[in-house]
Amino acid sequence: MQVTERMQEYWSRNLRITAILLAIWFVVTYVASFYARELNEITVLGFPLGFYMGAQGSLVIYCVIIAFYAGYMNRLDRTYGVHEEDED
């Protein structure tokens, strides 16, 4: 089993999307929490925004990150021909 150049490209695209999604995760979690007091000045749907991000907003974004990653990687597998055989 030889890892070809095309496969290395697959892996680096995987690393790139992982890094991007991790950056979003970091901003939503840590940057938003760090500035929670300042964000609380803004009101959204009746919520102070800092509180809203901790209680609801960040959770929704986590779900979206994971769903996006699964969809992206499952497509990437097919594009690069590394998908598993018994797929419907």
Added chain:
Amino acid sequence: MAQTQSAFNANLKRYYSFYTGGFIAFVIVLAILEQMGLPNKIIGYVFLLATIGLYAGIGIMSRTADIAEYYVAGRKVPAFFNGMATGADWMSAASFIGMAGTLYLTGYDGLAFIMGWTGGYVLVALFLAPYLRKFGQFTIPDFLGARYGGNLPRMIGVAAAIICSFTYVIAQIYGVGLITARFTGLEFGVGVFVGLAGILVCSFLGGMRAVTWTQVAQYVILIVAYMIPVVWLSMKHTDSPIPQISYGYTLQKVTALEKELNDPNSTRGAAEASVRKIYLERAAAAEAKLKALEAGGAEYLATEKAKLDESAQASFPADVAAAKAAWTKDVSTNKAKAGPVKAHAEPFQGKDEAARNTARLNFLALVFCLMVGTASLPHILMRYYTTPSVREARRSVGWSLFFIFLLYFTAPALAVLVKFDIYAFLVGSSFADLPAWVANWAAVDKTLMAIVDINKDGLVQLAEITIGGDLIVLATPEIAGLPYVIAGLVAAGGLAAALSTADGLLLTIANALSHDVYFKMIDPNASTTRRLAIAKGLLLVVALLAAYVTSLKPGDILFLVGAAFSLAASAFFPALVLGVFWKRANQTGAVIGMLGGLAVCMFYMYTTYPFFGVNAPQWFGINPISAGIFGIPVGFLGVIIGSLLTPAPSREVQELVDHVRYPNLEGNT
């Protein structure tokens, strides 16, 4: 193969739809029986027996004598169902019963648990689940053993898995005992062993296969039980059935009420101030007694005791040390109660800027430890071995978080709704005419609900109410005005949450011992029958041991749970992630990283957690529960430095890393 898998999936959907419908019908029938006069105690028993009987039924139907079925449910659990099972596996009694209460008591600062216990799944999805599934063995130490070679990394993995799973499982069995005791009137110790029977019927005969299918059933019960009362309460206060969206306006009302109660110029604020004044006087009295004790010693204690009548003497502290402890506690509790109402939505409260910054630092550190810990707990990672493919494993993390999200997204709403109910309706009501739920819970358990007319004005003030966090979820059905059958349902939900987590944890411990220690290290030639017999025997021994330790009621369950996360994060995360993402990582690095991370984490807990009595100064003011914030970086550094100082791993290991990185290396385009 694909045909049978999709037929299997279709069958599963049919079974579980029937099951959910049947369960709802069961609750409706019980509700009708309640209207016809079935006593509450019987309803409690019916829920307990019916649900445990149901789990036992699934457990027996899923019995197996096949190794892959026993350890990884035959690797054919579809993403959707594995998501549900992971949800039940993940959400413990602490999430189900305790979470909303923590949020009620601590406001914004409690959100660290909400974010930490969901955001960790992003790390699971990006760094671990697909790769572990491709690796495709049975346990987490398996991966460490294969990737780093030799028995040492595997052995450290086994030890770390046992340490964190065992501390965690004790908290679960404790929860099972409490719920059983509360809803059936059995003794706590008896409740623990009844619960243990419930745990064992799920896992003993069928291992992972049985645990998976009971966890799916348990998830359905726990989420139905959580949602019904919240939706009802939301209809009452916001006229909207979706509290998660509409409670922003309730939060505004709560904030306005907090301001009113803290304002001594308003009528209600003045009443609160009068109660707080009494607490301050009590604190001062206790301080005066402490001072006199300092000067007079045992002599002073004896004269004070002689002044009392006989019944009061019985509860008087026996010696100087006991008196000092009791009165010091008096001072701090009274002072705490004399403080103003905390603002629910305000983050990082403190007396000055420095205290607020430390609170913020601790919040961020706790979120980090809980997240990385989530992505390191073996009983969760193990679940991703059970999906049919890498593709399904990726999707399965999404479903897992979605099913967990449903509950965690709701808990903050529940906390605010209950807070509004208490601030707006209970506060200011008359002691002669308390709502029924307050009187009921105050009669059942003083630690959950205590209410005393301190300033003797005949009206309830917020400062006169003492609430235990667990009350919030348990009492919501009554606050919302629902029949008792829903309270029974909530108890069944809490039981399902505790049982499912305990199952997953016990199986992790028993499998680490039977598969990694016995089969991989002691007797690699053991027959299938023998391996399964050993696995089941160990499960029984570990379960009994855990129940025994629980029945001793070891203190501070919450700290134990938090500690499990920091320990798992420090021990596993660096070695697992670098094992996939850095080919150069080798055995020496892994050993140094895992041991170093674990050691720093344990050292910090030992020196700063008051229980151990060392009380060394904290580093940067970080609480001991977040010790992982130091352990995790040490773990990464250990793996990196240790690996660079020693030769690169062999070709076979590097090929294993490639094997794990690509879902299919053969290439079939």
